[in-house]
Amino acid sequence: MTEPAFASDPTARLEAAYRAIHAERMHGIPIVNPALGVAAVGFADWEGRWLGVLVTPWCMNLMLVPRDPAAWRPLAVGAKRRYALPAGEFEFIGGEDPAIGEYQMCSLFSPMERFGDMETAVLTAKLALEAALAPAQAERQAAEPRPLEKLARAVEAPMSKRDFLRGSFLPGVDRR
Amino acid sequence: MSETYYECMRKQGITRRSFLKFCSLTAASLGLGAQGAQQIAHALETKPRTPVIWLHGLECTCCTESFIRSAHPLVGDVVLSMISLDYDDTLMAAAGDQVEQALEDTIKKFKGNYILAVEGNPPIGDDGIYCIPGGKPFVEKLKHAAKDALAVIAWGSCASWGCVQAAKPNPTTAVPIDKVIKDKPIIKVPGCPPIPEVMTGVVTYFLTFGRVPELDIQGRPKMFYGQRIHDKCYRRPHFDAGQFVERFDDAGARMGYCLYKVGCKGPTTYNACSAIRWNDGLSFPIQSGHGCIGCSEDAFWDKGGFYEHLTTVRPLGTAGIEGTADQIGGTLAAVAGVAIAAHAAASAIKQARSKTRNDLTSVPEKKVE
Numbered sequence: 001m002t003e004p005a006f007a008s009d010p011t012a013r014l015e016a017a018y019r020a021i022h023a024e025r026m027h028g029i030p031i032v033n034p035a036l037g038v039a040a041v042g043f044a045d046w047e048g049r050w051l052g053v054l055v056t057p058w059c060m061n062l063m064l065v066p067r068d069p070a071a072w073r074p075l076a077v078g079a080k081r082r083y084a085l086p087a088g089e090f091e092f093i094g095g096e097d098p099a100i101g102e103y104q105m106c107s108l109f110s111p112m113e114r115f116g117d118m119e120t121a122v123l124t125a126k127l128a129l130e131a132a133l134a135p136a137q138a139e140r141q142a143a144e145p146r147p148l149e150k151l152a153r154a155v156e157a158p159m160s161k162r163d164f165l166r167g168s169f170l171p172g173v174d175r176r
Numbered sequence: 177m178s179e180t181y182y183e184c185m186r187k188q189g190i191t192r193r194s195f196l197k198f199c200s201l202t203a204a205s206l207g208l209g210a211q212g213a214q215q216i217a218h219a220l221e222t223k224p225r226t227p228v229i230w231l232h233g234l235e236c237t238c239c240t241e242s243f244i245r246s247a248h249p250l251v252g253d254v255v256l257s258m259i260s261l262d263y264d265d266t267l268m269a270a271a272g273d274q275v276e277q278a279l280e281d282t283i284k285k286f287k288g289n290y291i292l293a294v295e296g297n298p299p300i301g302d303d304g305i306y307c308i309p310g311g312k313p314f315v316e317k318l319k320h321a322a323k324d325a326l327a328v329i330a331w332g333s334c335a336s337w338g339c340v341q342a343a344k345p346n347p348t349t350a351v352p353i354d355k356v357i358k359d360k361p362i363i364k365v366p367g368c369p370p371i372p373e374v375m376t377g378v379v380t381y382f383l384t385f386g387r388v389p390e391l392d393i394q395g396r397p398k399m400f401y402g403q404r405i406h407d408k409c410y411r412r413p414h415f416d417a418g419q420f421v422e423r424f425d426d427a428g429a430r431m432g433y434c435l436y437k438v439g440c441k442g443p444t445t446y447n448a449c450s451a452i453r454w455n456d457g458l459s460f461p462i463q464s465g466h467g468c469i470g471c472s473e474d475a476f477w478d479k480g481g482f483y484e485h486l487t488t489v490r491p492l493g494t495a496g497i498e499g500t501a502d503q504i505g506g507t508l509a510a511v512a513g514v515a516i517a518a519h520a521a522a523s524a525i526k527q528a529r530s531k532t533r534n535d536l537t538s539v540p541e542k543k544v545e
Contacts, residue, residue, distance in 0.1 A: 025418025029436075030487040031443065059416050062528070078410035078432065088529040095413025105416065107407040108524040111443055120508050120517055127521035132528075 010050050010065050014040040017099035018056050026058060031111040033057045036118050041125040046085075046133075047071060053125035055118075059110035060125055062132060064092060065103045075104055084153070086135040181220040181383065195220075202380045205373045205452070206399065207530070219384040226383055227290040229282055229321055230264035233314045234307050234341045234350050235296025239332040240266050242369035243376070265309065276310050279317075283324055291382065292325035292360075294318065294335045294353050297342070301349030315356055322357045327388055329363045329378065330354070333471060336364040336395075343477035354395070361388050364395040366447075368471035373452050374400045394474075396446065402527055405442035405468045408450040411435065429465060439483035440467030447472040 018038040026032050036057035043052030046064075048071025054063045064083070066072040075081050075094030081104070082089045092104040108128055115121040154169035163169075185195055196217060203212035232240075244267070263279045270278055282290060296314075299306040304313025322328055330353050333339040341350040354362050365378055378397055381389045389397040406412065414420070415434040422428060422437055436443065442450070445468050449460040461468055467483075470476040508520055 021418040025420070029418075030485075031436075054416075056416070060524075061416065077413060080408075080410065082530060087525060090528055091408070091530055093408075093410060093412055095417065097413075097417050100417075103413075105413060106528055107412060108528055109520075110406060110412075110415070114520075115508050123514065124508070124517045124521045124524075127518050128524050131522050131525040 009043060011040040011043050014054060014100060017097065018054065020099065022057060031058060033112040033115060036112055036115055036121055039122050041122055042129045053129045055121050055125050057112055060108045060112065060121065061105040062090065062108060063103055063105050074102060085132050087132045179225050180223060181225050184225050202376065205377045206381060216380065216384045227282055227286045228293055229279065229290055230293040230295065231318060231321060232265055233294065233296030233298050233318065235334045237266060238369040239295045242372045245372060283321060287324045289326055291327055291329060292321050293329040293331055295331040296334045297338060297350050297352055298356055299341065299348030299350040306348035318353065319356060322360055325360055327361045327363065327382065328357055329365060331365055332370055333366045333368045336366040337474040339368060340477055362395055363388055363391065363397060366396065366472040371448055371452055371454065374448060400448045401446045403446065405445045405447055405450045409442055409462060411462060435462060435467040437485050438467055439481065439485055441470030441486065442468040443486060445470040445473050
């Protein structure tokens with residue numbers, strides 16, 4: 001069942017859930033890095049969803065969790081969807097856990113064997129989130145507009161049946 | 177040399193409609209989009225055909241089997257019509273002396289302008305007597321054909337790493353082709369076999385852009401081998417949540433949990449199976465309930481049992497953490513400083529980002545001319 005969206009900052013809830021996973025399910029797994037702990041880094045609003053980076057001793061992921069129910073498009077566990085972040089398109093995979101609710105993740109690092117301490121892992125998480133949200137590709141995108149992608153986004157936006165049949169998602173269709 | 181790919185395809189009875197469809201399918205598999213399709217079409221219409229010589233050493237022909245079963249039958253037809261014409265001892269119609277003559281003719285006629293694709297590898301023990309095609313050791317044939325090649329493609333794990341015939345104790349001293357070809361660019365396309373879309377993608381990229389795609393330090397095209405199976409695995413949320421299959425057919429297996437504990441090598445294997453998948457995108461080993469055996473990694477036969485779980489995660493000879501084998505080695509710790517963390521973060525974001533046309537085509541690349 002779909003969990004209610006997090007209206008408030010999900011940091012504490014995520015950290016508690018992954019600390020429990022660390023202590024229980026991941027216990028004794030050799031690829032868990034003993035130098036690291038769990039942290040939810042930089043969760044903030046991104047287009048009506050919480051976007052941040054989850055750091056655990058076995059993975060570091062970009063993570064999307066629901067904030068505004070209207071902005072949340074559910075994704076089946078294991079299904080994939082691309083999101084256009086400022087730095088480019090990122091493919092997220094759907095997940096769900098009783099303690100976490102619905103979420104969507106995009107792997108940055110896993111396993112985490114190269115991180116010597118938590119301080120560095122959290123710093124890397126912060127910088128990675130900054131990089132994902134920085135329009136590094138802006139000039140390229142401007143030089144090379146991708147009309148098909150725009151169209152795809154326009155088609156996926158919510159619209160009435162009437163608008164759909166009128167083709168309101170097509171550029172300039174209103175003039176017809 | 178005046179014949180273009182397009183003319184050559186038309187001669188093979190491929191319609192213009194099919195040709196354009198091939199261009200868009202290939203552009204899609206390379207992540208190049210609609211403009212990429214036009215670019216491929218234009219290149220194939222105007223550039224003279226680059227012949228391909230396809231040699232077979234010690235191997236099982238699974239690379240060829242994979243290639244000729246490229247997801248869309250059209251892709252196989254089109255690419256084969258471009259490449260099988262010159263020399264491929266499995267696919268060509270000629271036999272016996274004719275075959276050896278065809279090889280010599282192609283080498284002579286297209287000197288310095290053909291691609292050498294190698295499936296399998298040369299056993300160099302006992303003067304190469306363990307693989308004797310056409311009455312001569314394969315290693316000699318390989319060196320001979322490589323001498324005047326424009327570039328070399330190493331198909332599969334045999335040519336790239338050695339594979340099963342090079343597994344301990346390697347009785348024939350089978351070696352990867354880069355041990356005997358030292359002076360040519362070699363594109364390694366490992367896998368046992370490689371994914372067909374990856375094979376056609378690599379060939380078409382080379383033919384279209386006239387250069388080797390960007391390679392990692394191990395010589396693999398980054399566009400297909402830049403990430404681990406683990407990074408794009410649809411079961412990845414179960415790994416992150418500590419939900420593992422403990423035994424085949426347990427409740428976790430039925431729930432589609434992560435296969436790490438039953439031997440999955442996804443966390444150390446660089447390949448595109450979890451993104452492109454197999455059989456026209458239908459499935460891949462993990463999706464059918466079996467862990468990845470790591471068939472595209474160096475020496476995968478000698479890395480312990482397929483059902484033993486990984487205890488260490490750094491692939492041999494690499495230092496990759498963020499999905500490439502290219503990064504500076506060592507452990508990231510606070511003493512390493514912000515710059516190193518920033519580099520790691522930026523690389524991770526670059527790797528995680530879906531490839532754009534620019535990523536694939538604006539690579540400052542050593543030109544193969």
